[in-house]
Amino acid sequence: MLEKNYLKLDTLFNKYQLSMDDRNYLLKVIEPIFCHDEFQKRMTNLFPHHSDITLGEHILEDTIVTYLLLKKKMKKKKHYQLDLAIKISMLHDLYTIPWQNNRVKPHHFFNKHGFTHPLEAVINAYCWFPELFSDISERKIIIDGILHHMFPLPVRRINYKKLELNNISLIKNIPFDIQKDIMLSSKRKRIGGLSFSRSIYKEGRIMSKADKRVSIRQIKNFRSFTALFTGKNKSIKNYKNY
Numbered sequence: 001m002l003e004k005n006y007l008k009l010d011t012l013f014n015k016y017q018l019s020m021d022d023r024n025y026l027l028k029v030i031e032p033i034f035c036h037d038e039f040q041k042r043m044t045n046l047f048p049h050h051s052d053i054t055l056g057e058h059i060l061e062d063t064i065v066t067y068l069l070l071k072k073k074m075k076k077k078k079h080y081q082l083d084l085a086i087k088i089s090m091l092h093d094l095y096t097i098p099w100q101n102n103r104v105k106p107h108h109f110f111n112k113h114g115f116t117h118p119l120e121a122v123i124n125a126y127c128w129f130p131e132l133f134s135d136i137s138e139r140k141i142i143i144d145g146i147l148h149h150m151f152p153l154p155v156r157r158i159n160y161k162k163l164e165l166n167n168i169s170l171i172k173n174i175p176f177d178i179q180k181d182i183m184l185s186s187k188r189k190r191i192g193g194l195s196f197s198r199s200i201y202k203e204g205r206i207m208s209k210a211d212k213r214v215s216i217r218q219i220k221n222f223r224s225f226t227a228l229f230t231g232k233n234k235s236i237k238n239y240k241n242y
């Protein structure tokens, strides 16, 4: 499977006409995440994300676009932590279960996938890649970028009543100081149980911009568009299987 997915990655590199240097640089940063079993699972049709695009392919395309946007900005002598932006992108949508055609429904509106998946992603990211959270200042940028990537859509606050997450039991595995960083980030510009903030770090903001650009292009048909609101998508082959 890994070999097949490297070919898919290569197809995306070709789509954006990346040079050999660009490919080598990106590979070096993304490989530890890309090769993980959980990421590989998201490269399969068990995780359809937009239209017929898998979650893994969506994330990889976001990552390439994030890289290209930042490279362009850096030519104007602006400073960015490129590696961190790439890591935010590779982690931003690592939610737990497929969001389309899923029979597991939250009880409260603000626990729907759109508001909660960045929280699930940040919890999974810590549990699967704890080494990325060892540097205090880097982890603050990563956490904030993941949590607020959906801006202007708000994200659910972690320490607010009636929180429902598909990986809520994993929170206890996260050290308290990292939990605290997640909590503080998720309550910035809060109204009730939601945070209406964009990332305070430029790396996260650029990644969020790349995510919008890629998602708009990947939603290819009406059913994939309405799925954003209904959670149901009859154009997905295994429509009734979840």
Ligand SMILES: [Fe+2]
Pocket (backbone or CB within 6 Å): 092, 093, 117, 149, 150
């Ligand atoms: Fe997302």
Ligand SMILES: [Fe+2]
Pocket (backbone or CB within 6 Å): 058, 062, 092, 093, 211
């Ligand atoms: Fe995304």
